[in-house]
Amino acid sequence: MAKKDIICIVSSRYKAVFLKINSSTTILDLKFDVAERLDLPYESLILAYEDETVGSLKFSIENDGDLTSMVEHCHNLGLKEVHMQAFKEGDDSSNKQENEQVRQDIASSSLNSKNIDCGPSALWTTSFPDKNPNDNPSEDDVMTIDGMINRSERHGNNAGQSRASRRFIATQLQPTLKVRPDIRPIDVQKEFLSSYGIRVDYSKIWWGKERAQEKLYGDAHESYDQLRWYVEEVKKTNPGSYIHVEQNEGRFTRLFICYAACINGFLYGCRPLLFLDGTFLKDRFKGILLSAVAYDGNQGIFPLAYCICDQENNVNWKWFLQGLWSILYERPDPYNPPHKLVIISDADKGIREAVREFFPDSIHSRCVLHLVENFRTKLKDLGFKSKDTQILGNLLQSACYKYTRAEWNDYMDDIRLVDERAYNIVMNYAPENWANAFFPGVRYGHVTSNVAESFNKWIHEARLLRILQLVEHIRKQIMVRMNERRTMAESWNQFLCPKAELALKENMENGRPLEVRQSHTGLFEVQSHRSCQVDLDNKTCTCRGWDVTRVPCKHACASIMFMKRDVYQFCDWFMTVEAFKKS
Known part of the structure; x- marks a missing residue:
């Protein structure tokens, strides 16, 4: 336990929990933890400190000032343990003042222009409209925010009205975003309707979430401005790293990052095999993250480099691959792999042209899963039945893994027997770009870009953050992974992984x-x-x-x-x- 920590015992009727608090603990954090662990509604939660040193008096803890004063008071008395009680609004008649404050927050008008952010200016080379963004909600199951909103109050009287202020929405969302940074405005909107019985505009919730994120992670514009400082710090503290920010008339356009440990690790310990892919970012300005990922000797993900840009296109892929070429070949000790460098990716969106320009001696391989998906789509367009489409797709995928041309021909004959048109489509895909039996390079048995997609999932949380927090989050992930790999390797006593x-x-x-x-x-x-x-x-x-x-x-x-x-x-x-x- 840290020197300044205090054990806090919070009770509610017949239940109690232990928590650690100190002078840096905020009232939002404390209330959120208590609400979650004691199964109490966050919005109507009231905390009281019971001080036995002055006749068992109870002090209401309503804000950060109250909490800080309580902690300092305990330190002054040399106390290492405090007792607090948690109430649900309405359970104690002495809490009328708190109840009234919550009602005022709910009733505060969102039309007060002094409390409204006017929206971002474009930081990308492409412009962003002033309209509200669309976060393209999926059908994924999303955890509700019962702990954030009291389901039992205010349901009947406010139906159909939009009176919750952006400040109020931001206050409630801030603790929720710490544990669910991927929660979508559309889900918050549904929760307000079902819990409060009020309809809140999507734009108001979106801006409320922006305010909450700003409190947690800082201003989005400032985050881009700090990249210049970050680049210099990385070069100073991590020599050998390749990091570059490109600007256009002072506005951010692209960022390339490859740390020294990743460069050396790939050159001297990984297969000459790279997987390229792109994934969407989900912060205020959206954008794309392009990545180059490798496999280590034990078939684990090995991040090499990544780029942040406005969209996935030929120009940005060329810029990214130019950076990759520089870190691999513009060195005092040029990398001469025993086999040609093999690059696996989905061939769409400009990757193939960029590979040909900057890695002319490499061999480009299509991701088989993307190829099979494209094949099935073409069959559907030709009017094939769903069952036949599935069977033909499976035959094509199995053919790709076969090592010999005789085995591959057997599967091609099966496809031709089903339909000659399907066979012709397959042959137009140029088997030397994807089939093991014809591929001229060495892919070590890998025919998909799954490792790149695994990397995208690995950085899922980082993709939700401001750009400066995003790159720092990924750096820390890579650092931890490198240390885990080192520790793991120390326990191996065999020759091979x-x-x-x-x-x-x-x-x-x-x-x-x-x-x-x-x-x-x-x-x-x-x-x-x-x-x-x-x-x-x-x-x-x-x-x-x-x-x-x-x-x-x-x-x-x-x-x-x-x-x-x-x-x-x-x-x-x-x-x-x-x-x-x-x-």
């Missing part, structure tokens, strides 16, 4: 009973359900399992064990624990 170790041992077990014949120094013929040729010198097998995953397949394992050599020495560097520790 656990997931690579598991795959290799499974292939070794499956390869033990296979019949092996040596045809040359490093060439072998291995008999399983079909005959396969293994080339240990070039680390290939005609089953193409070794070629695609870079883990020795069962045929290769059988050949290596036949020669009584160390199987682990035939695994790629990126799968080793040593490489993981460098990433």
Whole structure:
């Protein structure tokens, strides 16, 4: 327990909870915690401090000043424990003053122009309209704010009226946003209607939420202005990081961030494989976050770099990929990967053109899930039945994972048997861009951009914040993740990372009973359900399992064990624990 903390016992009838408070605790935080844990309505909650040192007097704790005075009073008396009581409005006749104050808050008019923010000016290169924003509400289940609004009061008299002020809405939303930063104005609007029986304009709730966020996270405009300071601080405290803010006549346009630990980790410990994707931001000015994510040796997410811009288009993707090229190749020790850099993404919205311009020697691969989705959409447009669309999509997705062209052709024949038009659509997709059997590079078995989408979910909370808080939130996430990876690696005593170790041992077990014949120094013929040729010198097998995953397949394992050599020495560097520790 911190030196200045005080144990606070809050009771309500037959229930009580322990809380820790200090001079920095706010009345909103305290009331929210009490309301949530004692199942009391936040809006009608009243707190009283019981001071036994002066004859068991009760002091009403109504604001931050009261709470701070109580804490200082306890410190002066050397008390480490205080007792408070929680009441619901109306349970105690002595609380009339509090009741009246709440009613005045409800009745305060939202038409008072002195309390109204006039709206943001555009900070992006594209302009934003003055109309109320649309947050595109989804059908996701959203936690209600019962703890914020008293469901039992004011339901009948105010129906159809809009009398709750923006200040009042902001006050109620502030503690809620701490635990539910993603709550939508549309949900708050519904709660006011069901709880208060009043209809509040969407715009008023939106601005109320903006005020609450401003109290919590600061002014949105100021957050952009502070980016210049943030860039200098990162360069000063984290040498080797690449961070750049681009402006147009003093207005923010784009931000690129890649920390030194991410650059070095990718160059020296990750596969030469990148996943690109974009996701929407949900702060006041919206925007897009473009990301480049990799896999570490244990198949974990490894964030490399990201960019914040106004929209996902060809210009912004080129700017982002130019930054990626700089951190990978404009270095004193240029990165020369053992295989060509492979970039996996959805090929839409300008990514393909940007990759061709800045990474001409790389190999671009389409995300199979996006390709299958596009395929099914085209089938529906042609009038295919839903059942046939599903079957054909599954066949296409399965074909992508097959290692050999013979297996791939089997699935293509099945698609052609269903409908020739579907087959023609597939062939127009250029299989060398997505099918394992034809892909010219090494994707280590990855054919989707799921890792990039996992990254988007990982930063979900950050996407709701002001831009300065957003970048700091992501920095802290990366820092914590790096430390967790370091701690995890210290406990590993094997040569390979656990997931690579598991795959290799499974292939070794499956390869033990296979019949092996040596045809040359490093060439072998291995008999399983079909005959396969293994080339240990070039680390290939005609089953193409070794070629695609870079883990020795069962045929290769059988050949290596036949020669009584160390199987682990035939695994790629990126799968080793040593490489993981460098990433």
